[in-house]
Amino acid sequence: MAAVIDLHEVADREHEARSRYPWRIKACASTACLSAGAGATVQALEQTIEAADLVLDAVVVPTGCMGLCSRGPLVRVLRRGGDETMYQAVNKEVAIDIVRKHVRNHEIVDTNLLDTNIPFFTSQERVVLANGGVIDPDRIEGYVAHGGYEALRKAITEMAPEQVVEEIRSSGLRGRGGAGYPTGNKWALLAKAEGDQKYVVANGDEGDPGAYMDRTVMEDDPHRLIEGIAIAAYATGASKAYIYVRAEYPRAVERLDRAIRVARRNRLLGRRIMDTDFTLDVEVRIGAGAFVCGEETALLASIEGRRGTPRLRPPYPTERGLWGQPTMINNVETLANVPTIINKGAEWFSSIGTERSPGTKVFALAGDLVNIGLIEVPMGITLRSIVEDIGGGIPDGRSFKAAQTGGPSGGCIPAEFLDTQVDYDSLRQLGSIMGSGGLIVMDDTQSMPDVAKFFMEFCMDESCGKCVPCRAGTVQIHTLLDRIGNGDAVWADLRHLEQLCATVRDTSLCGLGQSAPNPVLSTLQYFGKEYEELLSDEKKEVADA
């Protein structure tokens, strides 16, 4: 059996290796920046360093997401013992400039300088994304040097499983997949459940269009997720875990596979982890393009290799899950919070955010905003602060119209509620949901009935077809929205629309159908006038008469 990794030694060696270079250039190599050409940037940086004979002075570290995706590719230049400079839109030419001017001559490349004192960076609080833009996701040493696997060591060598569950429970952590169920309670249910084999499943089926929080965690900090899963398994008595990843995330699958192999080699997974009696196997399972598989019972069916259709609950998966055995499904972001909670304590965690929604939340900020990217903010921050400070407001002199949270399951929040605190309960009161963290801002050129139709088309396509309200209801709602959009609708159609939405919401089998009407209902509530204006004049009069 291979030797257990010595965390301290690895960390020390890593710190020492780092201090060897006077300059360290961190280049964002996350999917968003790669799409913007970061591959060429990294290459240019490395080639220029070599050509300028600076190989002993500077090293390039490809890292995970730095956050401000719309300004990518992003690069941070760190000088030993001190200052740090951030650059935006670093294409090949700028990369060459950075090495030649900044590293060699100590001159800042003014044209592409990115001020890190803007609210986009200063208003954030990074817990889950702490290593984003800092470590190379493919090297376990980087993760360990930042305290990685220390929480797992602490949990399995110093704490009883019940203590770990209690720590999570008292931290107040709630499920980051959207519904916000208290994580500690779920863990306690699985710990109590009886079965020959218990399973932990990390839900990385991030289907909400416009959201890529979980992908970022899986791609940029895979060991954090693995550590969170291992702690969850230890606390609940599970010995097998699955990470269910969308097939659309090949890089996440690749990095997780590699991280699992490395963790196993270092006895952080597998049999007798860190020489204790704790044993855990982790396996990645890949989806194949079905939004409904984010629903937990559908996800389980998919892991078993079947059609991803949900089933009625109860029995809940913690009683009967994978192959009839007790199974717990946690969202990727939820599990990514766990190592930090164990390290810093429940009290520290619950001091962030609000009383009922402690901690932070990662949002994928997109749409009509100046700054687009991935952010992590304390719960309870106002929507206004996210839109105006972090997002930098609406570009092109337009004004804010609505913020859409929760994707196809969420709603549109109008300007009058911009001062609402962002937490599970406040958003629900407004007819939206926290969701997994997609936050799309729309300016005054967007038509709300159009947006509602866009989401309904999504739900219609993604309905698995198992229950009638969702299968047929989403089609009928879409037809009505189509009629409204074409100007063929009458007043009665609007009433129909509302009734139908209520029926689908109240009678669908799973969360997909139950929440599918949310975008329509919330836009009807806040932007009802837009629907009315689309009714043809003639028909309005007929209806009024």
Place this chain on the structure above:
Amino acid sequence: MTDARTARGSTRAGSPTRRAEDSHPSGDDRYLVIDKHLKRARFSQDQLIETLHVAQDVFGFLDESILVYVARALRLPPSMVYGVATFYQLFTFDPPGDHTCTVCTGTACFVKGADDIVAQVGEAFSIGAGDTTADGTLTLKTARCLGSCGLAPVVLLDGAVHGRENADEVLAALTRIMEAEPAEPVGAAAEGGEG
């Protein structure tokens, strides 16, 4: 990776791998890739989706003979394999065209006018989303979200990312690619730096 369940599913392994070393009995060696995966997965029935992914990777699409082959190997009813293959959107049953244009229709791209790109490309080539032109040169696809919302609207042309483009630019780029001239470097469109 070992797993109690995988082991159980493997006890009655199908025969197709027996002579997998050289060439495949069917005469199509692409089946060897499937066999290799099945063997590694120990013919576990819960590996059906993974197996279909592997099959689609090597064949480019799935057809009846491939589905039946997988069904036999995993000892599953062909109806179930068909049911699973048709349930998930990433499995396709038609050979893709020579070139592919994938338009992201995630929310951020929708807000930035992705539907207009789909409509105009579709019109220019007389195809709908998901279709391939009659001469098999172009497949037009839509994607749920490519997760590069900072570049919205995002279009993939033969796998290369083109960000912040309008319909005209996409059509121009498509024409270039289809005339087999070298395409623009990836991400060239992103230099503008919005806002």
